[in-house]
Amino acid sequence: xxxxxxxxxxxxxxxxxxxxxxxxxxxxxxxxxxxxxxxxxxxxxxxxxxxxxxxxxxxxxxxxxxxxxxxxxxxxxxxxxxxxxxxxxxxxxxxxxxxxxxxxxxxxxxxxxxxxxxxxxxxxxxxxxxxxxxxxxxxxxxxxxxxxxxxxxxxxxxxxxxxxxxxxxxxxxxxxxxxxxxxxxxxxxxxxxxxxxxxxxxxxxxxxxxxxxxxxxxxxxxxxxxxxxxxxxxxxxxxxxxxxxxxxxxxxxxxxxxxxxxxxxx
Numbered sequence: 021x022x023x024x025x026x027x028x029x030x031x032x033x034x035x036x037x038x039x040x041x042x043x044x045x046x047x048x049x050x051x052x053x054x055x056x057x058x059x060x061x062x063x064x065x066x067x068x069x070x071x072x073x074x075x076x077x078x079x080x081x082x083x084x085x086x087x088x089x090x091x092x093x094x095x096x097x098x099x100x101x102x103x104x105x106x107x108x109x110x111x112x113x114x115x116x117x118x119x120x121x122x123x124x125x126x127x128x129x130x131x132x133x134x135x136x137x138x139x140x141x142x143x144x145x146x147x148x149x150x151x152x153x154x155x156x157x158x159x160x161x162x163x164x165x166x167x168x169x170x171x172x173x174x175x176x177x178x179x180x181x182x183x184x185x186x187x188x189x190x191x192x193x194x195x196x197x198x199x200x201x202x203x204x205x206x207x208x209x210x211x212x213x214x215x216x217x218x219x220x221x222x223x224x225x226x227x228x229x230x231x232x233x234x235x236x237x238x239x240x241x242x243x244x245x246x247x248x249x250x251x252x253x254x255x256x257x258x259x260x261x262x263x264x265x266x267x268x269x270x271x272x273x274x275x276x277x278x279x280x281x282x283x284x285x286x
Contacts (some may be wrong), residue, residue, distance in 0.1 A: 041078025048086035084136025129218035229267035
């Protein structure tokens with residue numbers, strides 16, 4: 021079986037492509053899910069990676085689960101209710117735990133439809149940039165199922181509960197313009213310019229010290245479920261670490277000396 025994820029490196033930016041255009045990059049195989057988990061583990065361990073860009077090959081970003089397997093109750097949808105529960109817990113649910121919790125910023129370059137689990141996958145990323153041809157749907161209810169991979173937690177935190185409720189309870193599809201209006205994506209560009217626009221954002225992130233990037237993302241994540249006083253305590257601890265990095269000193273010196281900083285990741 022060929023790899024589902026293809027990675028390309030440009031300096032400190034890792035561009036990852038889902039490469040199953042014949043299935044519209046559907047998430048349907050345990051091996052695909054394991055690839056996401058392994059990718060996150062390798063990036064987390066590689067201090068030289070500053071930003072990840074995630075996109076899809078072919079006309080779709082990700083079409084979600086394989087509906088043919090659902091119909092036949094095969095693949096990851098096979099077995100008793102207990103077995104199916106374990107299939108979710110040990111399969112696709114590992115992706116949000118790995119990808120959303122990754123310390124490195126992730127930019128989603130949404131090249132086409134992001135449907136069901138595909139939309140939730142985009143929501144696991146930090147920033148979403150959309151091609152003008154992309155479409156979005158939290159479509160589980162149309163198949164008589166629920167968001168099984170964290171969408172009910174992720175989507176309201178991005179677009180707010182009323183819009184998330186509308187998307188999840190109707191299952192309706194919205195276009196890129198509506199996604200921009202609702203704050204689901206931060207930018208919409210012509211399809212031919214998508215990767216360039218995503219890499220521009222990634223390079224602007226990667227221009228900053230790696231410690232600052234990882235600690236800042238962690239604070240943003242923790243702040244979503246912490247009280248303010250608890251977050252302030254964590255911020256103080258992280259800040260004390262940041263002040264003692266070489267890159268912080270270099271950033272301050274470069275600012276005072278009016279020159280470009282040269283960061284080393286230390």
